[in-house]
Amino acid sequence: MASLFGFVHRNWLIFNPPEASKSAAPLRFGILGAADIGPMALILPAKSHPDVVVQTVAARDPKKAKAYAQKHGIPEVSANYQDLLDNPNIDCVYIPLPNGLHFEWALRALKAGKHVLLEKPSVNNVTEAEALFKNPIINGPKAPVLLEAAHYAFHPAWTTFMSYVSPANVSSAKAVLWVPSWKFSADDIRYQYDLGGGALLDLGAYTASALTRVFGVVAEECEECLTQGAQFDSRCDQLFKARYRFPGGRRGEMEGDLKAPFDHLSPNLHVEHSPIVVSSADAGVKVPEDQEVVRIRKIKFTNFVMPSVFHSIRIDDEFQTRKAGDKSGKTIKKWTNSKTIKAYTFKEVGIDQPGEPSWTTYRYQLEEFVNKVHGSEARQWVSGEDSMNTAKMIDMAYTAAKLPLRPTSKLVDGNT
Incomplete structure (x- = not known):
């Protein structure tokens, strides 16, 4: 209650x-x-x-x-x-x-x-x-x-989520974001090419930027992007499913739909790490000197886009003990530790920053914007690099989908 x-x-x-x-x-x-x-x-x-x-x-x-x-x-x-x-x-x-x-x-x-x-x-x-x-x-x-x-990147839930992510060790990630079918009319600006329409530019701005933050780098290539054109303008994608290759052969996926069915509700972000050797203290166990502990971490961030409304961050750590240096895959013992956390304020997670449980992602964003303006x-x-990386990811997806990039402003050449 x-x-x-x-x-x-x-x-x-x-x-x-x-x-x-x-x-x-x-x-x-x-x-x-x-x-x-x-x-x-x-x-x-x-x-x-x-x-x-x-x-x-x-x-x-x-x-x-x-x-x-x-x-x-x-x-x-x-x-x-x-x-x-x-x-x-x-x-x-x-x-x-x-x-x-x-x-x-x-x-x-x-x-x-x-x-x-x-x-x-x-x-x-x-x-x-x-x-x-x-x-x-x-x-x-x-x-x-x-x-x-x-705005999602300013909320304490995102900071908390990223504290469990090791970008260099992420093996795969998937970001999904759906909007219910009744939300936007058929002639909405999101379906007008000349105005920069398309699900990739709208929803993909969230999913693409989330992937670059999780991996810590921009993708090397969009290997595949499946889209469905909008009725109003077929050059605008109504939905997308994109698969990227990141450095080291790692895989990132993202999906978005501006006309999603009712059972597609929450924006979710799934992350899986490669196996790494951790200390016995990190695993919460004691092991013989000739053994080592390996951890495989999986994280699911539910509602990463608007966590102020509700959210959850579930961390599943699978541990295995093996003979030290043994890469054969032979396991001595295996167990899983799981926990679900939430963070509506920074103080909840031990960070000394302003905030209230009712502050939205936009309110946290405004706080930092004002701070930056004040020096x-x-x-x-x-950062500007973050924004350019997001644009690169979206352009890659449009190219893979064989759809035209959104038009470039005539002012670009004389922007200085």
């Missing part, structure tokens, strides 16, 4: 966060686009952050921007995107525009001196990623901050 109450209370607070008193000089955000993701990604998290105020919003349709501002308590409406960027009172810009517009407006915002929180996927392809994240404008001590909003060292972060 107590766990059920905690679940209900935590999730109620996610959508009804407490209002924080604002500091004397908070960072003032503008939102480019009256996007549905805006409330969850920024507007609600900003309510509980003392150093953040969502000041203005701009949209292609001024009437839509006005209605959006009224609905979400945003005090100002900008006439258009450029008007928002020209506003000297705006410090930071959140960009949840269609994927195909990310490169252009992120670059314009950076040139206007604004810090940029850029919705995932950061851009359409690796050409745009390299042009954006290698741009000289974001280098230097006073350069604006640019962050791709891979503090990032404790969790998504």
